[in-house]
Amino acid sequence: MEKRGLWLCIILLCLSCSNDDAGYEPTAMPLDIPQILSSNVIPPVIPTDNPQTVEGVALGKKLFFDTILSADGTQSCASCHSPQSAFTDNTPTSVGVDGIAGTRNSMPIFNLAWNYNERFAWDGKELSLERQAEEPVQNPIELHSNWDDVVDRLQAHSEYPELFQLAFKTSTITKELTTKAIAQFERTLISANSKFDQYTLGQADLTAQELNGLDIFLREDKGDCFHCHGNPNNPLWTNNDFHNNGLDATFTDLGLGAVTGDPNDNGKFRSPSLRNLAYTAPYMHDGRFATLDEVIDHYSEGLQDSPTIDPLMKQIDQGGVQLTAQEKADLKAFLLTLSDPSFINNPEFQN
C-alpha cells in the first residue's frame, strides 16, 4: 500500500512538472488565401516544420522591421524591403550598413508561398524562404552581422525571449527559429486585390486601352509575355522559372549559372511577378531600367543575343517583338492594372 502511494506521488509530480510546457501551444494561423488564388492555383507551400502561427507571424514581423539584425543597428530587412514599395526599394541596387552597394536589385516580397519550386532570389540560390532569410543578415554588404552576435543580442533583449517562448515554446533563441519567424511573416504578405483581380472577379471594369494591353500581353505574335509571366488563370503573374531574357550579349553576372555551375544557365534570372510594378521600379535583376517604358522598349527593340537566350524570345535579329508606340502604351496601361494599392497600405504589413 505504501508503495502504491509512492508511485502515485511520483506520477502526479511528473504530470505537474510537464504541465507548464505541454499545456501551451501557439495559435495556428493558416494563411487567409484570397479567392483569386484559391480558385486558380494550387495551395501555397508551408513547410511542415514551420507552420504559421499568430505568435510566429507577430515575432517575424517584429524581427523584419527591427534594426537589431544589423551589425551597427542601423538597418532592418525593411530598409531594402519597404512596404510602400511592395517590399523592395527604389534604387537599382541596395546599399548596406557599410555604405556599399550590392550588385542585385532588391526583390519585392509578396505571394512567395506560391513559389512552388522554392528557389528564391534572382539566381535561385536560396532553397527555402527560411534559408533565404539567413543570407542578408550575414552578407557583408547588407546587414553585415554575425549570426552568433545577432542571437546574443536577441537573447539579451527585454522582449524577444518571451516572444520566442510564445512562438516556439522555447526562450532559447537560435538562428533557425529567427529565420522561421521571419519566413512566417513573409508568407502572410499576400497580394491579390489589384484592379485586374477585381476585373477577374467581376467587380471592376478595364478601360479599352487596358483591355487592348491585355491582348498584346497574351498574343504570341505581339508581346507574348504570358509564356513566362502568367495570365488571368495564373494570377501569380510569374512562372517562377529562370530565363535569359536577352539583357546582355556577354555576362558580368552569371545568375543561375553561378549557382548550378552549368554554363547553359548563364545569364538566367528568375521571372519576377508582374504584380505591383507601379511600386517596384527600377526593374530587372540589376535595376537597370528606371521605368516600365524602358522595360517594354527592351522587349520590343533591345534584345541582345547570347548563347543562352531563351528560345521564347522572338525576332532577336530585329531586337524584339517590334511593338508600336500605341501598343507599348496599351501594354503599360494593362501592366499597371496588376498593382494592388491595398497591399502596400495594408496595416498588417506596416511597422
Add this chain to the structure above:
Amino acid sequence: MIRKFTLLWCVALCFFACESDDSNTGSTQQASPTFTFTHDWDGTPVSSADFNNFIFTNANGETISIERLRYVISDITFRTNSGEVLSTNVHNLVDVTNDNGLSYTLPSTIPIGNYTNVSFTFGLDNEDNAQNYLDLNSANFNVPDMLGGGYHYIQFDGEFINSNMEEMGFNYHAIRAVDNPGANPTFPQDTFFTVNLGAIPITSSTEIEIKMNIAEWFKNPNLWDLNVYNQMLMPNSTAQILMFENGQTVFSLGEVSQQTE
C-alpha cells in the same frame, strides 16, 4: 459426434479453399497501374541531361538543341474483353525539363485482368480543355482565351541552326487549332488525339512504359522545315494541324513489366 465435426470442418475448408481460388483469378481484385514516360530520338534515349546541346538532327537536316519539353496526357482508358471501356478522367503533365511527371500511377483502381486495348489522349479533349485545372495553371501551361483558352498540349522549345547558319529559337507548341483569334475564335478541327497502346494484361503491379520518339514530330507524314515553322505557331492553324498529323506516330508502347504476387 467427433466424426461429424471432422466432416463439417473438411467441408468448410474445401468451401473456403475454392472461394480463395476464385478471388485470386477473378475480376474483383483491383490495381492501380503505373505509367512511365520515356523519350528518345529515333531510338537514342533522351533525358533532360541531353538538353541545351546541338546534338539532334531532324529529318529535314536541321541541327537542334532542346531546351524545354513538357506535355499533357489525359483520359487513360482500358477496354475489356467484353468491349466495356473503363474511362478515367485524369491528366498528367510530363515535364521532361524538370524530370517531373515521368512516372504516373493511376489515382483510382481498375479490375485486374487482360485488356484488349489501353489508350490515352494526347493533350486534352475539348471538354477537358474547357476545365479549370489548378495544377496546369500553376505550371503556367495555359492558352490565352483569344486563342480558344484551355491549355497547351505540348510545349517543346529549343534552338536550331537555320538556313543562314545562325542559332534561332523554335517553339513547337501544340494547342487546339484555332482560327480568327479574338473574342470569337473558330476551331477548324480537333487536334488532340487518342494514342492506342494495344492489349495489356493488368496485374496487381503493372508498369507500362510509354515512349515518345521526339524526332517523329518533325518527319511523318509531314517533313517539318524549322525555317518555315519555328515561332508564333499557336495562332497558326495550318501548323497546328501539321503537328496533329505528325503526332500520330510519336508515341508507342514500350516495356510492360508485371510483378506477380
